Amino acid sequence: MKFSMYGSLLAIAMLISGCSQPLANRAASLEEELQGLSVATFAGGCFWCVENGFEMLPGVKEAVSGYSGGVEKNPTYRKVALGMTGHTEAVQVYYDPQVISYTGLIQALWRMMDPTDSRGQFYDRGRQYRPAIFYHDSEQKRIAEKLRTELDASGRYEDPVTIEIVPFTEFYQAEEKHQDYYKKNPVRYNFYTFNSGRYQFVDDVWGEERHVDYTKYCDKHTDEI
Incomplete structure (x- = not known):
């Protein structure tokens, strides 16, 4: 797209x-x-962490924190955090498909969050922190559903993989103070992520496979398989 x-x-x-x-x-x-560039939209709990994760990937030009999946127009952080709008914290990713494929982005998403918990992520609870893949077209939907099925069948998690795969509708950019939060407030960000247990969980689940050679997802034909 x-x-x-x-x-x-x-x-x-x-x-x-x-x-x-x-x-x-x-x-x-x-x-x-x-x-x-192409665009993809994902949710994996706290958007500070998801934005940081995607901006570390080769081929990603920009990742923007915001809100998707709700009904209210132009929601504020306060309303979303209180669960008043139906949105979840999300990140919109602008990437070069010649460098990293949509498959590669989803493989990275798996290594940022818990796809088995649809009631929140780590100590951020509520549907406003639910994980989701918001597909922009039928090809993204096909790839996302295929990879979710494969992950669930892998037996990597004790619980079933329940992350939502739903059509993209709207994305509302979050307030400026939430953009690049990990760069602006590194001490607070690191304190938050450590205490949330996010990366301890990812390490436990993925071990040595947490760090992926994303060059294997750089072939533009990867998503055609």
């Missing part, structure tokens, strides 16, 4: 710091940078 909506570009341009040129020029510049 190509990324070319000027309004969304304008919003993402506001995330780019240290740039003194007018906002419209920044948006135009970013639009040029993101030409030919």
Whole structure:
């Protein structure tokens, strides 16, 4: 799915710091940078952690924290966190499919969260922290369902894999203070992630397989299998 909506570009341009040129020029510049990229939307609990995880991947140009899966337009963090809007914290990922495939993104998602817990993630409880894959087209749906079935059949988890795979509808960008939180507030971020138990869980489940050579997902034909 190509990324070319000027309004969304304008919003993402506001995330780019240290740039003194007018906002419209920044948006135009970013639009040029993101030409030919694809978009994917995922939820895995706290969006600080999921954004951080995706931004570490080869081929990912931008990951934006926000809200998906609810009914209220332009929700605020406070309302989402209180479970008032039906949304879950989500991350929208802009990536180069020539460098990493959609399959590669989902393999990374498995290594960031618990796909067996649809009532929240770690000590963040409630549907506002439910994991989900929001597919943008039929091909993303096919790949996501295939990989979920394979993960469930692998026996890696004691509980069944229940992560939702649902059609993408809307994505609302979270407030500026939540973007790149792991960079802006590294001490608080590391304290939060350690105490949440997220990465201890991932280490227990995946062991040495947690760290993947993502170059094996760089073949543009990976998703055609």
